[in-house]
Amino acid sequence: MEPGNAASGQNQSEKRHKRRTPFDLRWCPCTIRHAQLTAAGPGGVVQNAVRPPGVQLWNSNLLANDFALDFGDTAEKLRPVEIVGVRGGSFSGEVVLGSEKAIHGLRTTMGVLRGPGAIPASAVRIRCAVPWGDESGAAGRYPTEPGLLGALAESPPKEIPVRQTTRHWASAKLPLSPKPVFGAVVPLWVTVDVPAYARPGEYKGTLTIRMKGEKPLNVPVRLFVEDWTLPQPQDYRTWVELIQSPDTLVEEYGLKRWSGEHFRMIAKTMEYLNRIGSRILYIPVICHTNIGNEESMVRWIPKADGTYTWDFSIMDRYLDLAEVHMGKPKVVCFWVWETFLFPTADDPKTFEQYRPDRRPARVTDGPEAYIARGPKVTVLDPATGKTENRQLPYLLESKSKTIWSPLFEELRRRMKARGLEGAMMLGTASDVVLRKDHFAFFNEVAPGLPWVNHSHFDVTNVYKAGGAKLGYYTSVMNVWFPGYPEDGRRYGWKREELHAHLRSRWGRDYFPLTTWRHVAEVNITGEQRGIGRLGADFWKAVKDKRGSRVGRVFKKYPESGWRSNDLCSSLLAPGADGPVATVRYEMTREGVQECEARIFIERALTDAKLKAKLGDDLARRCQDALDERIRFMIRGMSNLNLDGYIPGWSTNATICWWNSLTINGHRWFIASGWEGRTRKLYRLAGEVERALKRSQGG
Secondary structure (H helix, E strand, O other), X not given: OXXXXXXXXHHHHHHHHHHHOOOOOOOOOOOOOOOOOOOOOOOOOOOOOOOOOOXXXXXXXXXXXXXXXXOOOOOOOOXXXXXXXXXXXXEEEEEEEEEOOOEEOOEEEEOOEEOOOEEOHHHEEEEEEEOEOOOHHHHHOOOEOOOEEOEEEOOOOOEEOOOOOOOEOHHHOOOOOOOOOOOEEEEEEEEEEOOOOOOOXXXXXXXXXXXXXXXXXXXXXXXXXXXXXXXXXXXXXXXEEEEOOHHHHHHHHOOOOOOHHHHHHHHHHHHHHHHXXXXXXXXXXXXXXXXXXXXXXXXXXXXOOOOEEEEOHHHHHHHHHHHHHOOOOOEEEEEOOOHHHOOEOOEOOHHHHXXXXXXXXXXXOOHHHHOOOOOEEEEXXXXXXXXXXXXXXXXXXXXXXXXXXXXXHHHHHHHHHOOOHHHEEEEEEOOOOOOHHHHHHHHHHOOOOOEEEEEOOOOXXXXXXXXXXXEEEEEOOOOOOOOOHHHOOOOHHHOOOOEEEXXXXXXXXXXXXXXXXXXXXXXXXXXXXXXXXXXXXOOOOEEOOOOOEEEOHHHHOHHHOOHHHOOOOOOEEEEOOEEEEEHHHHHHHHHHHHHHHHHHHHHHHOOHHHHHHHOHHHHHHHHHHHHHHHHHHHHHOOOOOOOOOOOOOOOOOOOOHHHOOOHHHHHHHHOOOHHHHHHHHHHHHHHHHHHHHHHOOO
């Protein structure tokens, strides 16, 4: 199906679905809310519903979030930590350590992994999951607020305390329920960066855990390396956009803006962008945009005649860092336009229609300050080094062209010297898009540069009407996700147009990990190139007087509010020494790696000449495995109600994964054998690669 025919395709698929589902129920007619096993007396019954005494180790599924109230099943023996991967990727497994007492002096060591060859200990990272975030589905499983262990600290805390909570969930109370025994809990994540030289096969090693006052504990680790190699992250076909936030780091750590320490923190975030293949940077040329920047990254220096020169030192250093720690970006968006520039004195009706949310953590001037005036920029006094934010003339004033045209001439020159002229784009609009006269202005001062847009709908025609080109856009609606294979297969990764799915306000951090694992694959098997407008270090850093986290940095500038398109996700978390990964990040990243294996196989299956080289048996097994992934993904990302089908962009919460928490499907998927399907996918990618090489005589 062509992307432009998504609407008609949606109608056809919905008709087919209605034929299969005669009863269109919007609720689950039968469900088990609670179950409890009791015994008449204590004889022969060992209580297994509370934390056992002493130190305990237990296995945990990567997709099942870990909580501070967790403890292991004493009837279950500890199994090896099993990890499946391929060359060139990063793959994780975990074991959880718990104790009824606080844990002090935790240390972990991992030796060489030995198998067909040797993978050195330097390729293995051991991280501790510490308190951060929450999961919406936890309330129904625990008698009290459990405390998600969602951030991965690079080194163990000095103490893992016994964490107690006093908030009780009324919905989780059962008669005769045992009182929870609070304890110290720390999941240990074993992540292997599989070297490019690793030979396929099974590798074995031992994780040793030491803590003060306890005997060392040893946990066997098994790594299965399949015979295939991932491309470099910056060469991924799957589009992933994680947005870096300099101002969040300033707010979180109390840093001096653009100091050496600030740039060091930024570099840590960029390393995570590199691992997941994120390839876009935003350079704020104006202040107070929707990414929450207090200052413009380009510094404006006034001249006596009312024009400007510029200091690009901060922008240059930011781009230098990106090329070292993230890789050469594919898109560099110069943020030159915002929502607050839309209302003008001659068009006052736009005020109420596009009035931003007025409930920020800290309020500054609203959009009224921009009527018939230009954006604010950071002005630099070279003599003193002092800066302040000032408002430029209205864009449509004649002198604005003499201000902005030289800026873009200089930006083009600098970007061309870096080999990035082709990556230049303008931004950034959302549901509020530029008026035609604003399009005309930028067409003249920055001719030929395409735009970035993040909105609810496909706004391609709006840009065409304005004589502008849309270079990269994300949308909430007008997107298409996969249906069952018999309804037709889609290959969004083939799309040359850079269109990704915008998760909008519903893409919050508390969605279950099954959603994050599949957030990329559900798009590339639909009609999108991937996923866009996710926050990297965009956590809630703004705090109230009591120290509670109350908002993300963009809330400080309500004039640029995008309402439900505001950034409400962050895949990183604040660590002791800078940003660290969350479990959401790791599941998203591993899901992207699976996308690359899928794309490698589908390239061969959808090319008649390449498919012939595979042979009928291998081609059939590949297609069956890919179709199987779709079926399990649909179930795992639905609510498992009678109408749990997810194609199209329906707003019905019971069938639409991106605005429904799909907790039932998530819990089912955890036990569905997903690890085996991942291993099968990577194994088939290796078979396809070898078959293609044989046909070439390699």
